[in-house]
Amino acid sequence: MKNRTRWLATMVVAVTSPILSAAAWAADPLPSWNDGPSKRAILKFVADVTTVGAPGFVPQAERIATFDNDGTLWSEQPVYFQVAFALDQVKAMAPKHPEWKEKEPFKTLLTGDVKGALGQGEKAILEIVGVAHSGMTTEEFHKTVSEWAATAKHPRTGRLYTEMIYAPMVELLAYLRDNGFKTFIVSGGGIEFMRPWAEKAYGIPPEQVVGSSGVVKFEMRPTGPVLLKEPKVEFIDDGPGKPVGINHFIGRRPIFSFGNSDGDHQMLQWTAAGPGLRFMGIVHHTDAVREWAYDRTSAIGKLDKAWDEAVTKGWTVVDMKTEWNRIHPFEAKASR
């Protein structure tokens, strides 16, 4: 019977949309969260800021919640998914670029040695990402990303990358919206890379996605106007860039922020520094079996200084292994 129940639960998840609405789970708005310190802190905070007349009440318009994406809303191992996208694009573009056969890092990459190509350093990675994200119109890029998101598979799970989202965080986003919050992504990832699939995956519309960007140029062609993506970085929405991006795009300070690495440290500090009640959360990757376990020494998603401050200041640090009974939506709920 127990297996049967689990199987049914999985089916419920499978047939509901990628947005796990609170309604689907009746009384518990966060069913993938075990009863633990993080879930309790979230429920208490939301109750405190939404109860009219309570000392911590926050008007609806001011309920701004910002979320990092890589490692906070979806997985980021073994490489950032946007890098996986760029690698796929370079391979697809190679026939039109015979010069790449003689030019690093493309030469190594096209022999199939991904590790060797990425291992050539940050400049090499930026070059690969750069060619995959420029030289086309914004509409062409949107189409390319949409097609990739609908077909490309994660090397370990064999699932679509957009299935590698975290079920507990998708529930949290919906729960916050049900309580009058406006939810935003604030990610170091590319703004135009995330927008094509973020609404379906997280319920976050394009105009609430903040991210890194390249220069875009307006051009009037005989067939009509286009926006061209140029090979020039415009803004890096990471580290100290996150409060800057929040100010630029949103123009209000969030009262609720979630991240997973030192790249989110300043966003959490910026959130914490406002008046009234504040919620600062960190996803700690502690589950090497169901996901990955990494923190202070990881090349991707390093969590060190932000963790120290979280401990000192009493921010919420989520232990994925013990606090999440399910990580990705395609998994069965773990028994307690």
Added chain:
Amino acid sequence: MKNRTRWLATMVVAVTSPILSAAAWAADPLPSWNDGPSKRAILKFVADVTTVGAPGFVPQAERIATFDNDGTLWSEQPVYFQVAFALDQVKAMAPKHPEWKEKEPFKTLLTGDVKGALGQGEKAILEIVGVAHSGMTTEEFHKTVSEWAATAKHPRTGRLYTEMIYAPMVELLAYLRDNGFKTFIVSGGGIEFMRPWAEKAYGIPPEQVVGSSGVVKFEMRPTGPVLLKEPKVEFIDDGPGKPVGINHFIGRRPIFSFGNSDGDHQMLQWTAAGPGLRFMGIVHHTDAVREWAYDRTSAIGKLDKAWDEAVTKGWTVVDMKTEWNRIHPFEAKASR
């Protein structure tokens, strides 16, 4: 009796909030618009895109409407109101800048000769605007703008600048929102100059204001984190910059756009170039008595090429003099 009716109408306007809600006017959602080609075009477009099953139906999430600000939502004469703000700021800052007594354009400006200072050219104006918009934190700037907006008066009407908004356009914004549109400002004006008062004036929240910006830098101080406004232009949201700004901030193409000058031309072209039904509107300043009359040869708000294309393509051009029975909310409704 007639005067009495007018007086009552004025009082109704005065006691409702700055947002003239559709409800306040019962059946007619656009009471400040005379029955004319522009009002009919607006009502028809909204009916066409919101009627489920109609060939032109647009899902709610795609109902993006973008509005220029200066000359489209509020007046822009005799100088852009943001320039008036900058002039006031320079005067207020002067005691801390003794060096300005010997430095142009400040020297001329501080003698009271505004025309002479602004007449020194674009570089001089940018310098005045620059010092008024940098060298402080974003929170300090927000406070300064809020205080100015609450007190500074327009030289001709003696009204607050935020009272110099256009009642017909405020009605239009509310009408669109009542029909599931998301309304955005897309202005050449400063994004941080508009955000402090745009919500009260137009019902448009900070996160839906797109504008020009300066570089902002995160800094951790002993008292906590701040964002510093630097004296460096980051982005000019005007002309070809408007489609770029729309792509950057909103990430979707609007189906409805309104402007008043050639600075809005590319935004209107970008809106027009999408699939399905589209609305492109231009406010034509034709009323020298109640407002100002200017177009092809004006230094401020020049309307020339966009007007030609509007005529050729059948875009909506609003004749302020004949189509608006009231321009600013503090005016009585004109008799027909």
